[in-house]
Amino acid sequence: MHCREILLTVWVLMLISTSEESCTSRLHITAIEGEPFYLKYCSSSPEHERKTTTIKWYKNESHGPVDLSLRSSPRILLRDYVLEFWPVELRDSGSYFFQMGNDTHDWKLNVIPRTKHSCFTEKRVTSKVVEVKKSLQIACEHNYYQQLVNRTVLYKNCEKIENNKNPFLKNAEYKDQGYYTCVFFLRHNGKLFNVTKTFNITIVGDHSKIIPALLGPKIDEVKVELGEDIQLNCSALLNEKDVIYWHTPGNNKSDPNVHEGNMTRIRTSEGKWLASRILRIKNISTRNLNSSYNCTAANEGSTSTKSFLLLLKEDTVDIPGHVFTRGMIVAVVISVMVVCLVTVGVIYRVDLVLFYRHFMGRDETLTDGKTYDAFVSYLKECQPEHGEEHAFAVETLPRVLEKHFGYKLCIFERDVVPGGAVVDEIHSLIEKSRRLIIVLSKSYMSSEVRYELESGLHEALVERKIKIILIEFTPVGDFSFLPQSLKLLKSHRVLKWKADKSLSYNSRFWKNLLYLMPAKAVKPCRDESEVLPVLLKT
Ligand SMILES: *[C@@H]1O[C@H](CO)[C@@H](O)[C@H](O)[C@H]1NC(C)=O
Ligand SMILES: *[C@@H]1O[C@H](CO)[C@@H](O)[C@H](O)[C@H]1NC(C)=O
Ligand SMILES: *[C@@H]1O[C@H](CO)[C@@H](O)[C@H](O)[C@H]1NC(C)=O
Ligand SMILES: *[C@@H]1O[C@H](CO)[C@@H](O)[C@H](O)[C@H]1NC(C)=O
Ligand SMILES: *[C@@H]1O[C@H](CO)[C@@H](O)[C@H](O)[C@H]1NC(C)=O
Ligand SMILES: *[C@@H]1O[C@H](CO)[C@@H](O)[C@H](O)[C@H]1NC(C)=O
Ligand SMILES: *[C@@H]1O[C@H](CO)[C@@H](O)[C@H](O)[C@H]1NC(C)=O
Ligand SMILES: *[C@@H]1O[C@H](CO)[C@@H](O)[C@H](O)[C@H]1NC(C)=O
Ligand SMILES: *[C@@H]1O[C@H](CO)[C@@H](O)[C@H](O)[C@H]1NC(C)=O
Ligand SMILES: *[C@@H]1O[C@H](CO)[C@@H](O)[C@H](O)[C@H]1NC(C)=O
Ligand SMILES: *[C@@H]1O[C@H](CO)[C@@H](O)[C@H](O)[C@H]1NC(C)=O
Numbered sequence: 001m002h003c004r005e006i007l008l009t010v011w012v013l014m015l016i017s018t019s020e021e022s023c024t025s026r027l028h029i030t031a032i033e034g035e036p037f038y039l040k041y042c043s044s045s046p047e048h049e050r051k052t053t054t055i056k057w058y059k060n061e062s063h064g065p066v067d068l069s070l071r072s073s074p075r076i077l078l079r080d081y082v083l084e085f086w087p088v089e090l091r092d093s094g095s096y097f098f099q100m101g102n103d104t105h106d107w108k109l110n111v112i113p114r115t116k117h118s119c120f121t122e123k124r125v126t127s128k129v130v131e132v133k134k135s136l137q138i139a140c141e142h143n144y145y146q147q148l149v150n151r152t153v154l155y156k157n158c159e160k161i162e163n164n165k166n167p168f169l170k171n172a173e174y175k176d177q178g179y180y181t182c183v184f185f186l187r188h189n190g191k192l193f194n195v196t197k198t199f200n201i202t203i204v205g206d207h208s209k210i211i212p213a214l215l216g217p218k219i220d221e222v223k224v225e226l227g228e229d230i231q232l233n234c235s236a237l238l239n240e241k242d243v244i245y246w247h248t249p250g251n252n253k254s255d256p257n258v259h260e261g262n263m264t265r266i267r268t269s270e271g272k273w274l275a276s277r278i279l280r281i282k283n284i285s286t287r288n289l290n291s292s293y294n295c296t297a298a299n300e301g302s303t304s305t306k307s308f309l310l311l312l313k314e315d316t317v318d319i320p321g322h323v324f325t326r327g328m329i330v331a332v333v334i335s336v337m338v339v340c341l342v343t344v345g346v347i348y349r350v351d352l353v354l355f356y357r358h359f360m361g362r363d364e365t366l367t368d369g370k371t372y373d374a375f376v377s378y379l380k381e382c383q384p385e386h387g388e389e390h391a392f393a394v395e396t397l398p399r400v401l402e403k404h405f406g407y408k409l410c411i412f413e414r415d416v417v418p419g420g421a422v423v424d425e426i427h428s429l430i431e432k433s434r435r436l437i438i439v440l441s442k443s444y445m446s447s448e449v450r451y452e453l454e455s456g457l458h459e460a461l462v463e464r465k466i467k468i469i470l471i472e473f474t475p476v477g478d479f480s481f482l483p484q485s486l487k488l489l490k491s492h493r494v495l496k497w498k499a500d501k502s503l504s505y506n507s508r509f510w511k512n513l514l515y516l517m518p519a520k521a522v523k524p525c526r527d528e529s530e531v532l533p534v535l536l537k538t
Pocket of ligand 1: 034035183193194
């Protein structure tokens with residue numbers, strides 16, 4: 001039904017326009033420079049009479065009429081009733097007249113320049129008014145040039161409408177308002193021309209009126225503080241001519257602290273208006289409390305009102321300036337303290353962890369089924385220049401770790417029975433150990449200990465069952481001789497032995513070593529003094 005109406009309208013419009021537009025009956029005609037253009041005489045006499053009478057086209061020049069048929073220009077074509085311009089130019093402006101027997105007709109042609117930076121010329125627009133929600137149709141059809149049209153493009157406000165179907169058809173919304181320009185591309189004598197046709201579409205609302213509706217609750221309780229500045233926002237959905245206004249208590253318009261703002265509004269897609277009006281109250285005093293500020297939206301027929309009631313904030317946590325300042329100071333102090341604690345925690349991490357282990361009596365060695373706390377790997381070639389290193393591994397380490405701290409070490413010289421399958425035995429001993437302590441020196445990577453290292457690395461990297469502790473006994477400096485994979489271990493940390501400073505049990509060296517060793521609850525027998533040098537000169 002609706003659709004049929006549209007089709008009928010379109011058909012009627014097309015019918016009217018074909019008979020009206022394809023011949024030019026108006027006296028004053030406007031054309032756009034650069035576009036193809038034509039004048040067509042509206043003949044009332046039957047077709048066959050044309051054959052017997054001669055047709056002449058003239059243009060009135062300042063020195064009198066000029067017969068256009070005598071003027072040969074490829075740009076101007078005479079086709080019986082029609083005068084065509086390919087294209088029309090500014091100098092074509094003027095009076096034209098047509099003569100056929102006793103019938104004449106004249107036109108005044110005004111050729112106007114193209115508008116720069118625009119796809120259409122405002123003087124050549126056809127205005128159309130469309131009611132919102134009714135169908136908006138723009139048919140890009142040209143009655144005269146239709147046969148020649150190669151391509152048609154539709155623009156809205158000079159922006160191309162992509163994927164446009166011809167005709168353009170939709171239910172009108174407010175945002176559809178604008179200039180629609182059809183551009184017809186024509187070919188003539190191998191040249192491409194374009195003709196434009198622009199519609200000025202205005203969308204108008206339906207004329208039904210709504211009762212103004214205020215947004216929000218009927219009574220809005222607003223919590224305020226004394227001395228504060230507030231804004232009351234009154235919004236309503238209403239008709240175009242409706243208004244919003246405020247009543248202040250006692251209608252005191254002279255109160256200098258109360259200002260009524262201007263009404264602002266935007267159009268909704270349904271053609272109504274969303275309007276709002278602000279009431280600003282500065283420096284709230286007790287005078288403003290417990291009274292209602294009413295806002296009314298009204299039109300000729302109806303009004304609706306809502307109240308804003310200003311109430312004092314009940315549990316006013318009033319923060320006076322000095323309290324605020326103090327609060328800020330406390331906050332800053334606390335932050336600084338937290339930062340300090342974190343820093344101290346990072347620096348004394350080892351001590352904290354050791355303290356914690358001691359305090360909690362933590363023991364991670366009970367359930368893993370391993371025999372030794374650490375396997376000590378060291379250079380076994382007992383040459384005089386490695387003497388101190390050897391002594392450290394086989395004497396100092398066991399004395400401190402075993403006797404003083406209660407760990408159980410596995411030391412090759414001491415614990416491996418000579419004569420067996422050494423390689424297999426080392427492997428199984430490493431498997432039974434929780435840590436691999438490597439006493440590093442420049443000559444460490446001899447073939448004999450390489451196996452211990454590789455076996456331990458396999459356990460550490462692949463099985464993740466052992467952790468490696470590196471002790472740099474003599475300064476090594478360059479660790480590039482160590483396998484690359486050792487660097488992948490997160491826990492690969494090198495402890496530096498500092499002959500003088502590392503003597504005491506309380507020194508950083510031993511603390512760090514204990515930190516890297518598994519937590520163990522065994523109480524050592526404290527048979528030696530805390531400060532007794534652990535490295536006895538031999
Ligand atoms: C139409 O033709 C004119 C020249 O006659 C040109 O300036 C204009 O860009 C063309 N319009 C389009 C949309 O191609
Ligand atoms: C053009 O010239 C013809 C003949 O001189 C005259 O009849 C006509 O009125 C003129 N038309 C205009 C528009 O000046
Ligand atoms: C044109 O007008 C003349 C006299 O005004 C008349 O004799 C003649 O028949 C007319 N011709 C036509 C075709 O009407
Ligand atoms: C287009 O229509 C609007 C609204 O009717 C009008 O304000 C505007 O002047 C029109 N523009 C032209 C170029 O006619
Ligand atoms: C438009 O012109 C181009 C090139 O001349 C041609 O390839 C195309 O088929 C034409 N399109 C139409 C719809 O006539
Ligand atoms: C008032 O409220 C309306 C609707 O919620 C909103 O559109 C408008 O921006 C508000 N005005 C101010 C100044 O906050
Ligand atoms: C606001 O409206 C309430 C009732 O809704 C009324 O009691 C009060 O007096 C009104 N205040 C003003 C300032 O008009
Ligand atoms: C109106 O406001 C003025 C100025 O603030 C004040 O002096 C006067 O008392 C107010 N009147 C009422 C009725 O509130
Ligand atoms: C309200 O509108 C008037 C005139 O329309 C203007 O002079 C005034 O500056 C506006 N006030 C505000 C707060 O926008
Ligand atoms: C706010 O009002 C109080 C009295 O109600 C007054 O003492 C104070 O000076 C005012 N402050 C400002 C900033 O106007
Ligand atoms: C406002 O009303 C509350 C109770 O609703 C009352 O406690 C308070 O004293 C009143 N404040 C003023 C300024 O009248």
